[in-house]
Amino acid sequence: MLIVSGPVGGSEHHRAGHPEGPTRIRAVMAGIDDLHLGTDLQTVHGSPAERQQLTRVHSASYLDELTAFCEAGGGDIDPDTYATEDSWLAARSAAGAGLAAIDALRQHNDGVAFVAARPPGHHALRDRAMGFCLLNNIAVAAAALVSEGERVLIVDWDVHHGNGTQEIFWDDPNVLYVSTHQWPLFPGSGKAREIGGPHSRGHTVNVPLPPGATGDIVRRAIDEVAFPVIDSFAPTWVLVSAGFDAHRADPMADLALSSGDFADLARAVAGFAPRPGRLVMFLEGGYDLVALQASVTATLGALLGTSYEAEDTTSGGIGAEMVSQAKAERADALGRADLVLPPGGLL
Amino acid sequence: MTPIQTIAVGFDGSPDAQAAARCALELANQLGADLVFVHATGLLEHIDEPQAVLDLEETVWVLTSETGFDPGRARWHVDNGDPCSVLLRAGEPPISADLVVVGSRGQGNHVGLPLGSTSHELAEHTTIPIVIVPNGETGNR
Numbered sequence: 001m002l003i004v005s006g007p008v009g010g011s012e013h014h015r016a017g018h019p020e021g022p023t024r025i026r027a028v029m030a031g032i033d034d035l036h037l038g039t040d041l042q043t044v045h046g047s048p049a050e051r052q053q054l055t056r057v058h059s060a061s062y063l064d065e066l067t068a069f070c071e072a073g074g075g076d077i078d079p080d081t082y083a084t085e086d087s088w089l090a091a092r093s094a095a096g097a098g099l100a101a102i103d104a105l106r107q108h109n110d111g112v113a114f115v116a117a118r119p120p121g122h123h124a125l126r127d128r129a130m131g132f133c134l135l136n137n138i139a140v141a142a143a144a145l146v147s148e149g150e151r152v153l154i155v156d157w158d159v160h161h162g163n164g165t166q167e168i169f170w171d172d173p174n175v176l177y178v179s180t181h182q183w184p185l186f187p188g189s190g191k192a193r194e195i196g197g198p199h200s201r202g203h204t205v206n207v208p209l210p211p212g213a214t215g216d217i218v219r220r221a222i223d224e225v226a227f228p229v230i231d232s233f234a235p236t237w238v239l240v241s242a243g244f245d246a247h248r249a250d251p252m253a254d255l256a257l258s259s260g261d262f263a264d265l266a267r268a269v270a271g272f273a274p275r276p277g278r279l280v281m282f283l284e285g286g287y288d289l290v291a292l293q294a295s296v297t298a299t300l301g302a303l304l305g306t307s308y309e310a311e312d313t314t315s316g317g318i319g320a321e322m323v324s325q326a327k328a329e330r331a332d333a334l335g336r337a338d339l340v341l342p343p344g345g346l347l
Numbered sequence: 348m349t350p351i352q353t354i355a356v357g358f359d360g361s362p363d364a365q366a367a368a369r370c371a372l373e374l375a376n377q378l379g380a381d382l383v384f385v386h387a388t389g390l391l392e393h394i395d396e397p398q399a400v401l402d403l404e405e406t407v408w409v410l411t412s413e414t415g416f417d418p419g420r421a422r423w424h425v426d427n428g429d430p431c432s433v434l435l436r437a438g439e440p441p442i443s444a445d446l447v448v449v450g451s452r453g454q455g456n457h458v459g460l461p462l463g464s465t466s467h468e469l470a471e472h473t474t475i476p477i478v479i480v481p482n483g484e485t486g487n488r
Contacts, residue, residue: 019394078429078465079359080389128468130429131390160390163432186390188428188436251394 001111002304004032004043005101009118013090015082019252019287020119020132027289028116031296035306042108046100048092049140053099056143057136057168062127066091066134077129091119091134098141098282102237105277112270112303113280114242114296115141120284122162122241123187131160131187138241138282139168145237146174153235154178155226155269157218157262158243158284159253161190165241166204171197176205176233178226180218182246182253183208183322192326193333202334205229207326211254214317215261218246221323222268225330230272237280238273240266244286244295248314252287258311259294263302270303279303355383355437355444357430357465360403363450366482368407371448372414374478375421382411382421383442387433400425431468438475447473451481 010025032041054063069075070088077083094117101113121138123131142152142165154169156162156179166189169175181190196204207221244262246255266281273279281299286292294310301308333339356371358364368384375382384407386400404423411421424442426433437444449466466479 019391078389078431079387080391080429128431130432184427186388186393186427186429187432188426189432252390253393 001108002032002037002041002300003101003104003108003111003113004041004116005046005097005104005113006116008093008097008116009090013084013087013119015084018082023289024286024292025116025118027293028283028296031293032114032116032300034293034297035301035304035308037304037306040304042104044100044104046093046096046103048089049095049099049135053140053144054092054095054135056147057126057139058124059127066129081129081132081134083129083134087119087134093117094119094121095135095137095140098137098280099144101280102141102145105280108277110277114300115280115282117283120243121282122156122158122165122284123160124164125167130164133164136164136168138239139165141280141282142169142175142239146172150174150236151233152176153230153233153238153272154241155238155272156181156241156284157246157265158241159246159250159255160186160243160285161206162241162284163187163189166190166194169200170204171199173200173203176203176230176235178205178222178230180207180209180221182211182213182255185253192329193339195330195333198340202229203233205330207323209255209319210322212317213255213319214314215257215264216313216315217317217319217323218257218261219264219268220320221326222265224323225327234274235272236274237278238269240269240279240281241284242281242299243284244292247286247288247291247295249288249291250286252285256314256317258314259291259298260310260313262295263298263308263310264313266299266302349445351378351380351445353381353383353442353444354446354448355385355434355442356448357434357450358384358386358403358407359430360406361450361452363452363480363482365406365410367448367450367480368410369414370478370480372411372416374446374448376414376416382416383437383444384421384423385433385437385442386423386425387430388425388427389429430465434465434469435472444475446476446478448478448480451479
């Protein structure tokens with residue numbers, strides 16, 4: 001069964017000409033429709049996240065500033081990130097959609113969930129919006145699970161490093177954050193030597209990849225660098241920052257994945273969940289609408305074991321050396337007790 | 348206090364950034380310091396024309412020339428990230444700045460609110476000294 005939480009952001013929070021807009025949600029929903037799931041599809045509509053759910057991951061002062069900024073009509077937050085008068089509600093609704101997905105999975109105790117919501121979240125820091133992101137949706141969900149005693153794995157396969165998620169859980173031993181991302185690229189964080197804070201050493205796993213890296217390289221990063229850590233961590237829930245901007249058609253970056261690669265990654269990540277009903281996918285990036293639609297179809301089709309159309313998986317791109325280098329740099333950082341790094345947002 | 352050998356100045360082409368650049372050029376001249384013009388490349392610039400960044404670089408060299416600063420002691424540095432994160436890294440290699448200079452408001456800052464204000468965030472989190480330069484227009488707001 002597929003539980004879709006949303007759609008959220010299909011009309012509100014938009015700016016003419018900006019690539020992070022409501023058309024993305026329409027492409028996502030079209031990708032879900034292409035699976036023709038019938039009764040295997042359940043849609044849930046959550047409530048906007050409440051303040052006490054947001055303050056687990058964001059500072060009260062930031063939430064106050066963002067509220068006031070939107071109430072004043074919004075504007076540019078930075079050269080990439082905007083808000084409008086309805087963005088505060090849209091952002092809270094996107095964060096609430098993740099919480100609703102978890103509730104629905106718990107109720108059914110089976111299936112997988114996809115959070116079809118925007119604005120995206122993984123760049124949002126504890127006290128700052130950036131990179132199109134206002135509230136960190138996946139962090140709000142993970143923090144809710146941690147507050148109930150769960151151990152949460154976050155896999156972030158968006159082409160950009162999720163600096164906000166990394167910063168928020170930098171020193172939290174109950175969250176394991178794993179990211180594959182293009183390097184160098186926005187936001188500039190995500191080096192392999194960034195391994196987590198003193199109470200959570202090793203619970204941040206970064207594998208930066210060069211432009212042109214193909215799907216087999218991303219799988220290699222997951223299998224060779226992340227898998228041993230994940231196996232040892234033994235998560236009780238798996239959340240995925242499912243950006244689709246690592247697709248070769250995406251205008252925002254230069255990795256070379258296909259829709260079939262996302263299906264392959266989804267199957268691999270699903271294997272990290274302890275049992276059915278413990279996997280939630282969150283929409284992050286993905287700005288080529290055709291690729292986004294096809295990648296959503298392939299990802300969810302693979303998770304459900306249903307028939308779907310997808311491009312062939314890709315292989316042969318550069319990056320194998322960078323995976324090996326990341327593994328070595330990580331091992332070196334883990335061996336240096338004197339290495340204390342600030343959270344991801346400042347690196 | 349560490350001697351000021353290298354000054355970094357944030358530059359996004361805005362009027363406030365140009366005022367900051369002029370101030371940084373003057374400071375560097377007086378202190379005999381090297382100057383690094385720092386530009387943060389955000390998400391949108393990846394899909395914009397690269398020409399825009401080249402135009403910004405051209406602007407800083409014109410400013411440098413106008414002030415008579417030795418161009419051999421200045422360089423242009425582009426880094427991925429939002430302006431605040433990039434300038435917070437300015438104290439680390441490869442820039443290794445001893446002082447950061449910024450305009451009070453860049454392109455993305457909203458009047459009257461701290462949210463999104465690079466200078467405000469920098470002042471709160473920086474580990475090296477910072478100079479925030481208002482321009483005339485901002486000062487009259």
